[in-house]
Amino acid sequence: MIILNQYRSQIIEGKLGHQAIDCNMKCKIILLFYVVCLLGACNGKKEKLNIDRADIIHQDVDQLTKLIIYDVFSPPVASRIYAYTSLAAYETIRFEKPNEYKSLAPLLNHFPKLPEPDSNKEYDFTLAATKAYFSVARKMTFSVDSFLNYENKVYNTFKASLDDSVYARSMDFGEAVANVIAKRSANDNYLKSRSKPKFLGSEEPGKWRPTPPSYFDGVEYCWGDMSAFVIDSSNQFSPPPPPAYSEDTSSFFYKANQYVYNTSKTLTDEQKDIARFWDDNPFVVEHVGHMMYANKKITPGGHWMGITEIACKKINADEVKSAQAYALTAMTIFDAFIGCWQEKYKSNVIRPVTVINEKMDPDWLPYLQTPPFPEYPSGHSTITRAAATILTHLFGDNFSFLDTSDLEYIGMQREFKSFVQAADEASISRVYGGIHYVHSVNAGAEQGKAIGEYILHKLKL
Numbered sequence: 001m002i003i004l005n006q007y008r009s010q011i012i013e014g015k016l017g018h019q020a021i022d023c024n025m026k027c028k029i030i031l032l033f034y035v036v037c038l039l040g041a042c043n044g045k046k047e048k049l050n051i052d053r054a055d056i057i058h059q060d061v062d063q064l065t066k067l068i069i070y071d072v073f074s075p076p077v078a079s080r081i082y083a084y085t086s087l088a089a090y091e092t093i094r095f096e097k098p099n100e101y102k103s104l105a106p107l108l109n110h111f112p113k114l115p116e117p118d119s120n121k122e123y124d125f126t127l128a129a130t131k132a133y134f135s136v137a138r139k140m141t142f143s144v145d146s147f148l149n150y151e152n153k154v155y156n157t158f159k160a161s162l163d164d165s166v167y168a169r170s171m172d173f174g175e176a177v178a179n180v181i182a183k184r185s186a187n188d189n190y191l192k193s194r195s196k197p198k199f200l201g202s203e204e205p206g207k208w209r210p211t212p213p214s215y216f217d218g219v220e221y222c223w224g225d226m227s228a229f230v231i232d233s234s235n236q237f238s239p240p241p242p243p244a245y246s247e248d249t250s251s252f253f254y255k256a257n258q259y260v261y262n263t264s265k266t267l268t269d270e271q272k273d274i275a276r277f278w279d280d281n282p283f284v285v286e287h288v289g290h291m292m293y294a295n296k297k298i299t300p301g302g303h304w305m306g307i308t309e310i311a312c313k314k315i316n317a318d319e320v321k322s323a324q325a326y327a328l329t330a331m332t333i334f335d336a337f338i339g340c341w342q343e344k345y346k347s348n349v350i351r352p353v354t355v356i357n358e359k360m361d362p363d364w365l366p367y368l369q370t371p372p373f374p375e376y377p378s379g380h381s382t383i384t385r386a387a388a389t390i391l392t393h394l395f396g397d398n399f400s401f402l403d404t405s406d407l408e409y410i411g412m413q414r415e416f417k418s419f420v421q422a423a424d425e426a427s428i429s430r431v432y433g434g435i436h437y438v439h440s441v442n443a444g445a446e447q448g449k450a451i452g453e454y455i456l457h458k459l460k461l
Contacts, residue, residue: 049161053126053319056154057089058309060133061326063150064141065302069409071142072282072296075379076220076337079301080190081140082326083229083334088136088181090320090327092174093129097320104327107459108229111184115176124170126319127158131174132181139182188227196222199345206245206253207348208374212357212365216372224342229331230455234342237450239443242347242376247359254359256437260352261360264367264434271432272367277412278303278380278429279368297409300380300426301333304387306405307422311395328390328461336386336451340379340444349376352434366434378436381427381444382451388423389452393461395419423448 064085068078087104091114094101105111117123134151138144159167199218201209210216224234231237246253267275280300298306308329312322352375356364373379392399397418404413416422427445430436 047161049124049158051126051157054312054317054322056126056130057093057319057322057326058312059150059154060089060130061086061305061309063147064133064137065298065305067137067141067143067146068302069282069296069298070146073141073299074219075280075282075299075301075383076223076341078282078299079330079334079337079383080185080188080226081137082301082305082330084140084181084185085133085136086323086326086330087229088132088178089129090323091181092132092177093125093320093323095123096125101320101324104331104459108331109232110187110227112180114180115173117173121169122163122166123173124158124162124166127155127162127167128170128174128177129319129323130154131171132178133174135175135178136182136185139178140185189225193220193222193225202348205247206350208350209354210372211351211353211370213369214372218345219371219373220341221345221373224338224345226338228335228338230458231335231339231451234338237339237447237454238343238346239377239447242349242443243439245350256439257352257355257360260366260431260434260437261356261364263431264364267367267432273412273414274425274429275367275433276410277406277414278426279410279433280380280406281369281371298406300383301330301337303405304329304333304384304391307387307401307403307419308391310401310403310405311391311399311419314399314401315395325391325394328394328455328459329387332386332390332452332455333383335455336383336448337379339447339451340377340382341373343377343447344374344379347376348374349440351375352437368430368433368435370435375436376440377444377447378427378430378441379444380430381423381436381441382448384423384426385420385445385448386452386455387448388419389449390455391419393456 061082064081068081073081090101091103091105094103095117103114105114117125117128130151134147137147155171158170162170199221201207201218203209208218210218226234228234243252243256248254280298280303282297282299305326308325309322311317312325317325351370353364353366353370371379397420399419400415400417402413402415403422407413414425416425423445427441430441431438
């Protein structure tokens, strides 16, 4: 390098002009000069990106779950947020392996063709997927500033390693996908549902009315009108009609209430743990004398997004496989909520606590706080079995896992031998909790299974 600098100075100053340097020698010196200059320029090049790309996809979902808990979105609304954001991430990142992972949008209801990257240009699709994910999330949530620190950290990591053009192009592509998906979300009837009057139930015998201790009005009573992602209509997989209401002590309905009541009186510690583990009530109001305070927790959909993360990490799924698993699980849960809620407000079945207080024991309260919407069928049973059906297809029948999804929030974890076993436990937990009848959890599980299987068929998975 020192010698080259000497030659360079002499060439510039003309000091070699009187020396006998042949043409070949001059060419070699000039060529060496440019090579060294090029190497010098390379020294200023950005360092190679060294990150766990799959972990970024998982952290994106974790950040959204925290915001959903903070903003106290109802379970159906939370499922909608997970569905659109997860689809945006998948439809962006799938271009890392375009021959292996196809677009789901053409098979979904009312989704336009999504943007595609320029095949002649370079992108970072993990960056683009994160941009798409949070761009959609920002349009569907409230406390979006809580994303700032995380987003900036992720974007700065990529910016420090990518060429400016690749970085900008990737961010623009993610935003383009997000805009199209967000436009669809603006026409799925959600905004119309915000202007609906409150649902206060009915005093008609056997029909739902607000329950203790807070007597909230019915949550999302028109959710069955939402535009689903995959199922053809909210009535497509309606369960059979619920058992007829009866105050006759020998009737099926009365015996169903008696079973809930008697079970609550003999709960084992294990059954109580199961009930608490699967409670997933995002807003439990505690009453202590004249004081009230609320506990925020994960939603049922958020719990199964957490299980999806656990499954992906167990098999070391890459970022594209992980994004696909989140998208399929989230869309299935969203559609399951639509089908379940359609029947809930159609049949409008009374909750056990109301019947038992009025006909059996006025002082009785269930082990879990009854959520504010009609009883039949069980929402937990519907969405958990639907999610379990998808995850079983993706990861296998006998997929054992330690469920730590709720560990951060309630300090509990449980082991399962399969996704279906976990879903079955989630179903029976609602009977242990005193908030559902056995026939309702069974009907919900059948509905969820049918929805999950139909989605696998329609999406050609």
